[in-house]
Amino acid sequence: MLRRTLSIAIITALLFTMISGCGFKDIDKRFFVVSLGIDTGSAPGMFKVTLRLAIPASKIESGKALTEVESLEASSIAEAVRLLKSHVDKELDFGHCRVILIGKTLMEDSVDETLTWLARRRDISMISYVGMAEPSAHEVLKLRPVSERYPGNALLLTFGNEGTESSYTVTEYLFDFVRRRKETGKDAFLPIVKMDPDRNSYEVNQVAFPDKKKLRLSLNSEETQLFNISARHFHKSAIAFPYLGTRIVLALTKVSTSVDISTGDIPVVTFRIRAKGYLEQSPPRFMNGNIPKIENHLQTELNRQLEELLYKIRDAGVDPYGFGLHYLAQYFGNSKDFEKWTKAYPYVSFRIRSRIQVDKSGQIQ
């Protein structure tokens, strides 16, 4: 009995030596990729992959975060990454790669191959933030922001709501990006990451709309904010309205929207938006403090701005709001319905119904 247990134990121990723990690599033997950039290469069909690698330090100080930027061109992304491994001394680890930037030229070309690679690699987490880099991912990744405390931290904190929460910055995750590119009747959007003119921080205040193949439209920062509010219900924002030469600023506290699409040959999209907020900046004795009158004025202004934005997006042939998906949801959603919608989409008209509720500021006058 004892001999049997002993022999089983020995055999198990021997089996253990055979597996030898694949993937055992200590954390200090790994090179963490903090951001990944993909551009078009110098020749057609070539890719330029840029990796920003973290050099960890036990002492943490602002602006002292050390990173190494490695970039390489190859005819495929996978090859480029494999080749890059021979340029560094430690094992590349994509586990902490939370920001993926795609160069503008590549976006204008096609992002199909890039996305397939990103989606297939199991070590690239799907919760990474995706953005479009302008002028190129390599240029943006080379930047070393002064405020960066951890390697690659600055760009990471820009997105999501961990660090700054700007209404001009839209956040897009990799999983959502991949999903939107597969979904019929819904198109993707990507934040545009630029370098700050003084070259010490990033500037993320625009949005780019690709359709299923490539880039179609970029918005300016005002429109980006409006998109962020209307499509993504981002309520920590302030909308400015011109009024007799000055500007009134409405700070939002709550936003909700709903969409109705009428049936018919050319559908009419009714876009309802309800917003709640208070006037952050307005001239004294503005409209004699008549709240309904102020609300009315703001509503007409918002209607006009939104209508402009929606028609602009429609004319570019993209659908980041997902009106098409909404339309399909009203029918059986087969391919014939979608065909009908794609034909009709360039001619749909928008009706905006906004409802703004201005709260009293609550301060003593």
Next chain:
Amino acid sequence: MLETIKRQFENVTDLLTETVDNGFWPMEIAYFPSLCDERIKDGLLVPYSYRFDPDEFRRMLRSNPKYVEAEDPKQWANLLLKGFVLLKVEGKCYSFKSDRTLVTEPGTTEVESAVLGPQSAFTEDITMNMALLRLRYNVPTLTAEPYDKGSYSNTSIMVLYDRELVNPVILNMLRDKLDRIRLDLLLASSSLVKELTDRNHRLFPTILQTERPDRVAVMLRKGKIVIIINGSRFALILPVRLFDFMHAMDDEYDSYWINRFLNVMRYVGIWMTIILPASYIAIVSYNPEIFRVQLAFTIDGSRAGVPYPSFVEVFVMLFMIEALIEASIRLPRIVGSTATTVGGLILGQAAQQAGLVSSIMIIITSVVAISNFVIPNPDFSQAVRLMKYPFVVIAMLYGISGVVVLFFALMVYLCNLRSFGEPYFALFLPRSHDLPNQGTKLGKG
């Protein structure tokens, strides 16, 4: 009588055997002076000597419950060893109970101290322990069954239960097991525990040892069986569940929310002490993406100078902390604090500065050591202390998935465990107000 006894106790010089004569009756008397106390004087010698009256003496022999007829010569040796006085008058043998009680005061809690609860603990004397228990659980249904175990130590033990509440199946099982026990020396409660559990290679204790009479009372109320042993400060309680080991007596006395909070903290502690060293290896060497970015870089930075892989680091630190714990138990009290200071502060700090271990590992080791002591029961604490090593080994080989699988296996093992036929990991038991009440049951029967 004396001849028989002398033959049995040959060369035993501390046995007193004598034939005394007061002028009326001769009396043969035998006893161990070291085992008997002063009661022999008032109970036997005074009535026999200068206050002697034959009628009264006869009446005393018949009526005093301390005098029992002992005609069976086989019993004599045993009686003498138990502290009885044997005497023979008028051709009849009697035993007189005069055993010395060494302990007259309850002990103080040393292993399971409570802040608000009673501070008295069991002593090494069985009669004192019975008194302590009767003080807290005082009903006519409390039954005590005496046994003598250990063929050389002849230790008297007492099986206690409330006959209204006890599960008779378990009681019979225990009686069977007690009958089958063959022990030379029964010196501590733990050796009885070893005999009572089926398999010796058991990771978790399935019998609870406690020094607190109040815990015993609580358990008796729940229908458990208690064994107290002469010469041991600990009572055994069975059958028990895992959750009984995690129960501090303070839980009975604290307010509701504090109690809940401490309970949750205790389970978090046990989980941490088992998982933490293993997950350090698994995360550092297999899946660093589990950390937040900041933490990953900090650990990366602090591990940069460490020459060995993570598991060597873990083993070095765990060895150090185990040695420290062991040393503080064995060392004399006065030196104990020195060892802790040297080990904890100086060695930890120096090891980190020498680049042998990372600073994160120092934190982990301390957390592991401290949270291990959060467990209220020392027996269970030891078991948990051992549990982290299989986890470390599996983390070394299989990373985080190995840890998860082993944790699952541990749960399966715990579910499989039985304590006297009762499931060890049973979550749901009858609540206290569902237990049969003293009055109702007594009224019926």
